Amino acid sequence: MTSKSWPRAERDDPLIPNHILPRRLLQPVSLPDRDRENFNVIVGQASCVVILSRSRRSGQGALQSPSALWNDTNEESLGRSRIPEHAFSESDRLLARPKEAVKTARVNASRECWQDWGREMLTAHDGAVRSPHPVIERSLDGVQSTTSIRRLLRDPLGFVWRYGLGWQSPEFEQQPLALPPRAFGELVHELIRRTIETLEPEPGFARSSEADIENAMNKAVAAVAEAWPLARAVPPNILWRHTLNEAARLTRRGLTVDDHILGGTRSWVEVPFGETEPSANDALPWDPCREVRIVGTNVRFGGRIDRLDLRETADAVRISDYKSGEAPKNAKNIIIEHGNELQRVLYAMATRQLLPETRTIVSRLVYLSGNTAPFALTGNVLDEAIEDVAGFIAIACNALRNRGAVSGPDGLDKYNDLRLALPSDREAYFQRKQSAFSDVNKDLSRLWDRR
Numbered sequence: 001m002t003s004k005s006w007p008r009a010e011r012d013d014p015l016i017p018n019h020i021l022p023r024r025l026l027q028p029v030s031l032p033d034r035d036r037e038n039f040n041v042i043v044g045q046a047s048c049v050v051i052l053s054r055s056r057r058s059g060q061g062a063l064q065s066p067s068a069l070w071n072d073t074n075e076e077s078l079g080r081s082r083i084p085e086h087a088f089s090e091s092d093r094l095l096a097r098p099k100e101a102v103k104t105a106r107v108n109a110s111r112e113c114w115q116d117w118g119r120e121m122l123t124a125h126d127g128a129v130r131s132p133h134p135v136i137e138r139s140l141d142g143v144q145s146t147t148s149i150r151r152l153l154r155d156p157l158g159f160v161w162r163y164g165l166g167w168q169s170p171e172f173e174q175q176p177l178a179l180p181p182r183a184f185g186e187l188v189h190e191l192i193r194r195t196i197e198t199l200e201p202e203p204g205f206a207r208s209s210e211a212d213i214e215n216a217m218n219k220a221v222a223a224v225a226e227a228w229p230l231a232r233a234v235p236p237n238i239l240w241r242h243t244l245n246e247a248a249r250l251t252r253r254g255l256t257v258d259d260h261i262l263g264g265t266r267s268w269v270e271v272p273f274g275e276t277e278p279s280a281n282d283a284l285p286w287d288p289c290r291e292v293r294i295v296g297t298n299v300r301f302g303g304r305i306d307r308l309d310l311r312e313t314a315d316a317v318r319i320s321d322y323k324s325g326e327a328p329k330n331a332k333n334i335i336i337e338h339g340n341e342l343q344r345v346l347y348a349m350a351t352r353q354l355l356p357e358t359r360t361i362v363s364r365l366v367y368l369s370g371n372t373a374p375f376a377l378t379g380n381v382l383d384e385a386i387e388d389v390a391g392f393i394a395i396a397c398n399a400l401r402n403r404g405a406v407s408g409p410d411g412l413d414k415y416n417d418l419r420l421a422l423p424s425d426r427e428a429y430f431q432r433k434q435s436a437f438s439d440v441n442k443d444l445s446r447l448w449d450r451r
Contacts, residue, residue: 001054003065007035039069117423122436127157128404136400139164143274143302144294146343152396153339153447155410158418160400169417175233179243183232185324187224187243188368189306191251192322193269194220196307201283205255205267206309213255221248250368254322257366257374264312273350274302285310286354295349295390297397305347316360319347320374327367330451331375335385338409338448339392341365344377345385352386392447403440406433409448 010031012018029037043050052071058064087093094101101107116123129136139160144152151159161167179187198216199205208216221244234240272279272288279288285308292301307320321343328334334341344363351361364376377385410416412430423429430437438445 001052001067001070003067006039006067006069007032036069117429118432120432120436122404122406122433122440126433126436127160127406127440131402133401135160135164136405140299140397140400143276143300145301145303146346149294149299149301149346149393150339150342151410152400153342153392153408153444155408155416156396156400156441156444157405157407158411158416160405161418161421167418167421169420175235177235177239179235181324184243184247187228187247188250188254188324189270189322190224191217191220191247192254192307194223195251195255196267196269200267206265210256214252217248217251217255220251250324254366254368265309266312268308268310269306271305271308272302273305273354274300276302290354292350292353294393295386297390297394299393299397301346301350303347303350305351308351310355310358314355314358317351317355317358317362319344319351319361319363320366321347321364323365323367324369325367326369327365327372327375331365331367331372333451334375335377335381336389336447336450338450342389345382345389348377348382349386349390388447388450392444395443399440399444406437406440408441408444 008031010023013023016026054066054070055064056077083096084092087096094104094107102111113125116125122128142148142163148159148163151162195213195217196205198219199208199212203212205213225240225244228234229240235243266285268283268285271284273286273290274292275288277289281288293299294301305319306322309318309320311317336342336345344365348361348363351358351363360378361382362376362378363382364374366374407422407430411419411422412426413419419426
């Protein structure tokens with residue numbers, strides 16, 4: 001019964017406006033008059049009493065005037081926090097009875113959470129848990145990937161949320177104008193995989209000419225062009241063709257970035273390890289179900305290596321991890337990048353366990369945009385990096401089990417997909433809890449300073 005609701009105002013018909021055809025020829029009675037007549041009929045049919053109600057404020061909080069039909073002689077204002085005679089719902093009842101509300105477990109827990117977030121000390125709502133805790137153990141017992149280990153080292157609380165509690169951020173797929181960076185990277189990896197699988201084992205990627213590689217890549221592009229739109233959201237046709245051409249350009253660079261590959265070398269792509277189910281591919285360089293553990297810990301590790309080149313004599317192996325972006329300016333000096341770049345080190349650690357007789361391991365990052373050469377780790381540098389990463393993983397596991405899970409530097413990352421679970425004013429929250437978080441992560445923080 002507000003002024004903009006009833007009676008309704010009369011407006012021009014968008015199809016036949018009044019200056020073309022007078023509205024009174026079609027509707028002799030105006031819309032406000034019809035609403036008034038309907039209102040009088042409804043009120044006149046009441047056998048005992050009519051109760052009218054109106055909202056004093058809009059959904060945006062603005063004051064609303066009453067309708068012209070409103071009779072305020074017997075108006076009674078009802079307070080929002082009043083005790084209703086008949087509660088509409090449980091929340092309505094608890095809102096009107098605060099003494100009863102504070103005794104319920106959910107309301108009490110929410111009040112404690114709000115109070116704990118304002119304290120500087122570490123509380124249960126910041127990640128402090130009893131030891132041992134089943135959720136912590138469940139998050140560490142699964143087979144870890146490079147993604148989960150990176151989150152373990154840089155955001156322990158997010159690690160427990162994702163892998164202990166199973167929290168996932170929703171993905172809303174719709175037809176995009178451009179593939180997201182992650183999906184575009186998957187597209188490039190798919191083209192590389194299909195191209196090398198076409199060339200292996202005959203004639204062999206190492207023995208293939210540029211023409212052979214180009215032909216195999218064109219077949220891969222044609223297959224992906226048909227398969228991807230059937231399984232996932234892709235841009236409109238013209239933009240999709242442009243996306244495929246750009247992905248093909250990066251694929252061509254990834255496959256020709258090496259001047260030459262020695263004869264007698266076999267190449268594989270998307271090489272699995274640490275799997276729980278057997279693979280249908282019998283030509284892999286190792287048993288994909290063989291267990292791989294992080295050195296010095298009980299953490300199981302699994303994943304897929306983008307590309308692996310192995311000599312027939314098995315005395316040397318080269319691991320390649322492809323990046324669809326450009327190399328950072330200081331890429332030469334990067335080893336683990338504060339825990340952000342772990343693929344080279346972790347994949348080399350797995351390869352050393354799966355191919356124990358191989359003497360030489362070269363693990364490298366290949367950036368497909370730009371003209372930079374691959375950035376490789378080998379020899380003593382790689383050995384020291386493996387030792388460092390394994391040690392920090394052991395530190396992170398012990399901290400989780402004994403001190404609880406608190407946020408690390410990735411908790412403040414604007415691309416953190418679990419940031420919705422943190423307080424809305426994250427900067428103030430992290431500043432207030434800085435001392436408590438630093439005490440828990442004091443051993444792990446040394447990793448965040450390592451290049």
